[in-house]
Amino acid sequence: MVPATPNHQAIQQFLSSVLSQRGPSALPYTEDTKWLIRQHLLSLTSTFPSLEPKTATFTHNDGRTVNLLQADGTVPMTFESVTYNIPVIIWLIESYPRHPPCVYVNPTRDMVIKRSHSFVNPSGLVAIPYLQNWIYPSSNLVDLARELSLIFGRDPPLFSQRPRPSPNPVYHPNQSSLTNSSTSGSVGSGYPRPMVRPPQYPPPSPPYGGGVGKVGTEDAEEVYKRNVINKLVETVHGDMLLLRKTREAEMESLFSAQAVLRRREEEVNKGLKEMRDEMEGLESQLQAVLMNTDVLETWVRQNEGKLKGGMKDIDVDKAFECVDVLSKQMLECTAADMAIEDVVYSLDKAVQEGAMPFDQYLRNVRLLSREQFFNRATAAKVRAAQMQAHVASMAARAPHYAS
Structure with a gap:
């Protein structure tokens, strides 16, 4: 996929090709970070030509496999004034660059x-x-x-298992091999490394920022500068975490207040609906009261003259007379x-006492x-007709009630 000796232009073409793929073969990086990933890898290969960008299958701890970008090759280091190449693989995980790579x-x-x-x-x-502190x-x-x-x-991570023929190897840039280091024996002498007499391990490395006689003043200053930068980064990172926790707590309180307000809004809307329903019911009762009042006032006006005329003896059966056909029919x-209700009740008593045969009762x-x-x-039909007549009468006298 990548040439054995890639140049900068070939690396650019390779990265543009793999990062622009779509569909099932696309790399699992977000679209808004692919350009930044490309720039990071180009800057890395320009500064460290011994690191080569590739795509390979990465296996997570839970067994998931995913196709990711990696920078495979060597990182130069200087140990006791001798330069060695340490083989490393830098995996760009799915959440890169928002999260650090896996080295x-x-x-x-x-x-x-x-x-x-x-x-x-x-x-x-x-x-x-x-x-x-990424x-x-x-x-x-x-x-x-x-x-x-x-x-x-300062502290070499790798050592040779067999003695080297030359105790002071000299670093040559063309010795670094860019082949896949995962193949057994494929690196060979391309990675010079510290040599010690077996089976002893090398003496302890000097402390951070310290010297062993051959470390110059510039290295000490560089180490001090790195320490200061790391300390500042740690302080800023801690402040950011504290600020983030504070803002998250504030957001949680605001979300709780929002939930309370929404619940209260629902209660207010429910109460408002109940009040509107009650108001409609009261308006219906008011209409019925007005209709009954109209009926009573009409009856009083019609019978007021009889009392004034000196009629002392009033027949109860004749006191209420049907004024129209509908009233007479309703009566x-x-x-x-x-009457039928009373007759059925009497029939029930008769059949219970045995005074009437059951078939005749049925x-x-x-x-x-x-x-x-x-x-x-x-x-029921007469009642509906009377209701329509009363409504029409009230509509005709609406200005009278309004005044």
Whole structure:
């Protein structure tokens, strides 16, 4: 996929090709970060030509596999005034560059990882402060590689398992091999590294910022500068975390207040609806009261003259007379309905006492029920007609009630 000796233009074409792919073969990076990823890798290969961008399959701890970009090759380091190349693989995980990459030391078959290294565990995983204090978007791969070179120079992570023929190897840039370091024995002598007499391990490395006689003043100043920068980065990172927690707490309180306000809004809307329904019910009752008042006032006006005329003896049966056909029909239907109700009650008592055969009781109840049904139906129609007449009468006298 990538030429054996890639130049800058070939790397640009390779990155543009793999980052522009779509569909199932697309790399799992977000679209808004692909351009920044491309720039990081181009800057890395320009500063460290020994690191080559590739695509390979990465296996997560939970067993998931995903196709990711990686920078595979070597990082130069200086140990006791001798330059060595440390094989590493820098994996750009899915959330890169918002989160730091995953860096592994990739020893060959004749190399061994130093025991109890401060920043490299036995599996080769690198955990330096620069990765732990990764800040998007200022952190980048070039500074990461420089930090790796500086830390590995103070405390080399790899050592040879067999003695080297020359105790003072000389670094040549063309010795660094860019082939896939995951193949056993493919690196060979392309990665010079510190040599010690087996089976002893090398003496302890000098402390951070200290010297061993051959470390110049410039290195000490550079180390001091790195320490100050790392301290500032840690302080800013801590302040950012504290500020983020404070803002998250404020947002949680605002969300809680918003939920309370929404619940109260629902209660207010529910109460308003109930009040409107009650108002409509009261308006309906008011209309009925006005209609009954109109009926009573009309009756009083019609019968007021009788009292004034000196009529002392009033027949109760004649006190209420039907003023129209509908009223007379309503009176007759209602009287018939109630009379049938009384007859059915008497029939029930008779059949319970055994004064009437049951079959005769059923025939009489059937006939009476049929007649009662028609009377009730007629009464319902008459009541509806009377209601329409009252409404029309009230509409005609609406200005009178308004005044």
